[in-house]
Amino acid sequence: MKKEAISMSRRISRRGFLKAVGAGSVVFGLGGESALSARSGGARPNLLIIHTDEHNFRTLGCYRKLLSEDQAFVWGKDVAVETPNIDWIADNGATCTGFYATTPVCSPSRGAFVSGVYPQNTPVVNNGIPLNDNIVTFAEVLRRRGYATGYAGKWHLDGQGKPQWEPTRKFGFQDNRYMFNRGHWKQLEDTAAGPRVKARNAQDKPSYGVDGADEKSFTTDFLADKTVEFIEKHKNEAFCFMVSIPDPHGPNTVRPPYDTMFDHLKFQAPRTMNKPAESAPKWGKKEASKLNPAQMSKYFGMVKCIDDNVGKILAALRVGGILDRTIVIFTSDHGDMCGEHGRHNKGVPYETSAKIPFVIYFKGKVKAGTVVREALSCVDFRPTILNLMGFATGGSVEGRDASALLATGKAPATWKDVAFMRSTGGKPGQANWLAVVTHRYKLVYSALDDPWLFDLEKDPDELTNFFGDPTYQRTVRELSKALLEYGRKHKDPYIDHPAVKKDLLPASGQ
Numbered sequence: 001m002k003k004e005a006i007s008m009s010r011r012i013s014r015r016g017f018l019k020a021v022g023a024g025s026v027v028f029g030l031g032g033e034s035a036l037s038a039r040s041g042g043a044r045p046n047l048l049i050i051h052t053d054e055h056n057f058r059t060l061g062c063y064r065k066l067l068s069e070d071q072a073f074v075w076g077k078d079v080a081v082e083t084p085n086i087d088w089i090a091d092n093g094a095t096c097t098g099f100y101a102t103t104p105v106c107s108p109s110r111g112a113f114v115s116g117v118y119p120q121n122t123p124v125v126n127n128g129i130p131l132n133d134n135i136v137t138f139a140e141v142l143r144r145r146g147y148a149t150g151y152a153g154k155w156h157l158d159g160q161g162k163p164q165w166e167p168t169r170k171f172g173f174q175d176n177r178y179m180f181n182r183g184h185w186k187q188l189e190d191t192a193a194g195p196r197v198k199a200r201n202a203q204d205k206p207s208y209g210v211d212g213a214d215e216k217s218f219t220t221d222f223l224a225d226k227t228v229e230f231i232e233k234h235k236n237e238a239f240c241f242m243v244s245i246p247d248p249h250g251p252n253t254v255r256p257p258y259d260t261m262f263d264h265l266k267f268q269a270p271r272t273m274n275k276p277a278e279s280a281p282k283w284g285k286k287e288a289s290k291l292n293p294a295q296m297s298k299y300f301g302m303v304k305c306i307d308d309n310v311g312k313i314l315a316a317l318r319v320g321g322i323l324d325r326t327i328v329i330f331t332s333d334h335g336d337m338c339g340e341h342g343r344h345n346k347g348v349p350y351e352t353s354a355k356i357p358f359v360i361y362f363k364g365k366v367k368a369g370t371v372v373r374e375a376l377s378c379v380d381f382r383p384t385i386l387n388l389m390g391f392a393t394g395g396s397v398e399g400r401d402a403s404a405l406l407a408t409g410k411a412p413a414t415w416k417d418v419a420f421m422r423s424t425g426g427k428p429g430q431a432n433w434l435a436v437v438t439h440r441y442k443l444v445y446s447a448l449d450d451p452w453l454f455d456l457e458k459d460p461d462e463l464t465n466f467f468g469d470p471t472y473q474r475t476v477r478e479l480s481k482a483l484l485e486y487g488r489k490h491k492d493p494y495i496d497h498p499a500v501k502k503d504l505l506p507a508s509g510q
Contacts, residue, residue, distance in 0.1 A: 044238040045362070045389055046326040047142065048227075048317070050310055051113075051242060053106065053154060053184070054249035054346060055332035057357045059083070059303045062090035066097060066371065071460055074340065075291070076268040081300040085311035086330050086359065093328075093361035094370035094406050098419070098439050102378045104334040104346045104354040105424050107156045109378050110244075113333070114138060114157075114171065116382030116397035118420075118490050124157060125425030128182075131157040131171065136395035138382045139240055140172025145391065148234040150175035152226045153244030156182050163206060165195055173242070178226045184246040186210040186253060188222040213255035220245050220302070221255075224309035228316040235320045243313075248302035248336070250345070258301035265300070267293040270340045272461050277342075279463065282449040283423070283433045284350060286342030296338065327389070328361040333378075341462070349421055349435045349444050350462055360406060362388065370409040373439045375419035376402055398490055418479070420486045422494055434494040436483040443467075443479040447499040451507065453479075480508035 057063045060083045064072035073079055102112040103119050111117070111124035114137040119125045122132060143149045151173035158167040164181035173179065178195055186208055187198035197206035198217050215221045227243045234241075253259070269291040277286045310330065317323040335352045337343040346353045358376070360366055365388060376384075379399035386393050388403040404412050411417065417439055423432035433446040442454040442462075453467040453476060466472045484504060487495030494500060 043325050044147075046238060046322065047138075047147075047240040047329075047385065047389065048231075048313070048326055049242040049329045049331070050227075050313065051153070051244045052248065052306060052330075052332040053244070053246050054334060054336045055303070055357060056248075056299075056336045056338050056352050057355055058338075058352065059248075059300065060086055060090075060357055062087040062095055062359060063097070063357060066095065068460075074270040074272075075296060075338075076266055079265050079267060081262065081303050081307075083303065083307040085307045085314060086357075088314065089310075089328055089330050089361045090359040092363075092368045093359060093366045094372055094409070096358040096360075096372045096376055098373055098375040098437070099331070099356055099358035100354050100375065100377045100419050100421055100437060101334040101346075101356055102420070103422055103424060104348065106333050108424060109333040110156055111135075112399075113331075113378040113381050116379055116393070116399040118379055118398050118492065119422065120425070120492050121398065121490065125422075127156065127424075128160050130159040131169075133169065135171065137171045137173075138386055139242070141382075141386055141391065141394035142238075142240045143172045143174060144394070146238065148175075148237055148239040149173050150230050150234075150239070150241045151244070152178035152230070152241075153180070153223045154182070154184075154246045155179050155244065163197060175230065178223065184208060184249050184251065186219055186251075186255075187213045187217045188219050189217055208251055208253075210253040210255060210259075215255075218255040218305070220247055220305050220309050224312050227313050231313070231316045231320060231322075235322050245306060245309075247306060248299050252295045252298040252302070254298055254301040254305055258305045259298060260301075261304060262297040262300040263294075265293075265297065267291060267296045270338075272341045272463065273339050275341065275463060280341065281444070281446070281452050281465075283444070283446050284341055284343065284348050288339070288342050288344060291339040299336075299338065324363045327365075327385070329359070329385075331358045332356045347424065349423075349433060349437075349442065351456070351460075354421055354435075354437075362406075366406050367409060370406065372402075372405050372409065374402075374405060374411055374415065374417045375437050375439055376400075376405075377419040377421065380419070416482070418482045420483065422492060434483065434487070434492070434500060436479045436486070438479070441475055441479060443476065443483065445483070445500045445504050447497050451476075451503050476507050477509055480504055484508045484510070 101109040107124045107127040108119040111122040115135045139149045158181045162182040170176050185197045189198040199207045199209035201207040223243050230241050334346045337352050340352050380402050383393045383397045383399050383401040384403050387401045419437050421435040435444045440457050444452045451467045452465045454462045455466050
């Protein structure tokens with residue numbers, strides 16, 4: 001990594017950056033010209049988003065340090081992967097400890113993140129559904145304001161195409177040459193005809209093979225390199241770039257040396273893996289009773305590879321002289337259960353499925369070491385980031401502007417500490433679950449089961465249902481009313497499912 005940074009510093013000159021700062025342009029922040037604008041000669045802030053897929057927040061040091069020991073090390077004492085580069089973003093900016101996937105599945109979460117609109121209205125309620133043509137993304141808003149925009153990596157918002165390079169509908173991401181619609185490809189390469197999946201099967205079709213992958217062809221490295229190229233090309237102008245890395249989603253394979261880097265760790269099954277099956281809600285039933293240490297070792301390897309490449313990207317911003325005027329965000333689309341509650345992957349409202357990492361660096365706007373504990377979700381991103389940058393949201397949004405939370409570390413007097421989640425969509429009228437969450441509580445209504453109320457402070461393992469406890473009656477009512485209000489305002493059909501309605505209406509006092 002050090003050799004890469006030294007080599008890069010020789011290639012990237014500071015003259016273009018200094019010229020751009022001298023030319024200057026105006027950016028208006030919260031309440032007038034921002035401190036960043038004044039300090040950098042009026043240059044507008046860049047926006048760089050590093051986005052992963054199916055990322056368990058417990059694998060990041062910046063999240064572990066905010067947890068109790070038993071919550072930080074669920075796979076065994078000191079069983080962890082170190083992530084100094086992602087941690088740097090958090091330590092020098094803000095960490096959101098209650099950032100949730102609006103739907104903890106790839107496409108719905110991604111659609112809500114780029115649009116600020118709930119899945120039922122994008123209408124991407126499940127994987128493989130195309131985003132509506134009329135959706136305005138944060139990238140489109142910035143493109144209209146003169147930003148150079150681009151995207152590399154997994155998109156998953158243009159239907160069933162796989163890999164489907166460079167989708168025709170760009171949604172504001174003008175340079176989308178390295179955007180592919182779908183797939184968790186492990187190796188990529190450039191060809192005369194454009195990028196393609198390097199690993200091929202006997203029929204010369206793309207495959208998920210990892211044999212022969214190196215620091216140039218492995219997908220995480222490849223996409224990080226394309227991010228650096230975009231930064232170098234556009235460092236003298238305002239830019240917005242999103243890189244979407246398809247790891248650490250399965251298959252759990254990674255290139256050397258990451259493939260064996262964590263084999264020495266003694267992975268243990270999380271204590272919730274072996275809870276009695278009858279104690280689980282029906283939407284969260286157990287699917288496994290053993291943890292595969294080899295799979296977890298590779299998962300940790302993927303996370304470590306990601307962190308090293310975040311370091312590479314940060315190095316490009318530093319040697320280009322533009323880190324201080326670049327907003328850097330690290331986040332994901334949803335989590336991975338990794339054995340907790342006897343489950344793997346995602347799709348349920350348990351914490352390690354639905355809660356995702358979200359850390360942000362924005363010098364001059366976001367104070368180093370800020371911790372935001374209020375509940376947020378993907379749908380809040382677009383209004384928050386655009387307002388934080390000093391721009392109007394542009395177009396219709398359904399999420400909330402949380403820029404004051406990030407800028408001050410405190411919630412405004414009018415802020416409501418609630419976020420809403422929903423399961424993937426099935427057939428019309430068939431609901432699975434609908435949830436409302438705060439920094440402490442999570443209330444889940446389901447067509448499959450009785451309502452469940454979790455007290456995340458008293459029961460961080462999410463083993464106890466407090467819904468019927470009389471001491472929680474007021475909490476249940478307030479959260480139910482908030483959920484009902486959300487459903488009516490944003491036309492969520494789940495609140496009208498008969499099985500949900502019969503529990504939700506009485507609990508809300510109606």
